[in-house]
Amino acid sequence: MKRMYRCRHCGSGKMVWRGYFIWDDAAQAFEVTGSENDAYCENCDRQAEPIVVHGYGAVRKTAEFISDVEIDVACLLDNCDDDLRPELEALQTKLTKFAQSLGREG
Numbered sequence: 001m002k003r004m005y006r007c008r009h010c011g012s013g014k015m016v017w018r019g020y021f022i023w024d025d026a027a028q029a030f031e032v033t034g035s036e037n038d039a040y041c042e043n044c045d046r047q048a049e050p051i052v053v054h055g056y057g058a059v060r061k062t063a064e065f066i067s068d069v070e071i072d073v074a075c076l077l078d079n080c081d082d083d084l085r086p087e088l089e090a091l092q093t094k095l096t097k098f099a100q101s102l103g104r105e106g
Contacts, residue, residue: 003052004052005052010044010046014042015040016040017039018035020032053075070095073091073095
């Protein structure tokens with residue numbers, strides 16, 4: 001399962017981190033020596049601590065997949081700005097209905 005980072009303000013994946021590098025003479029390349037925890041969102045032009053969500057290589061129409069996505073949406077809802085909340089709540093409702101159509105009670 002892939003890890004994906006999202007902006008807690010707008011939900012975008014266009015996150016940028018500041019990193020620290022050192023030049024390695026022998027390898028003739030830069031090596032990462034550290035990074036900052038806070039990131040910058042290029043989409044909403046804000047500084048933000050990113051939210052980690054799950055990423056999937058292929059879409060799976062299973063109750064397990066839907067449960068994982070529901071957890072991600074709930075995580076975003078807990079940390080989002082008010083202007084994004086209606087869209088996430090609508091998505092949460094659609095996910096619940098889809099899960100029910102697969103035979104999962106919910």
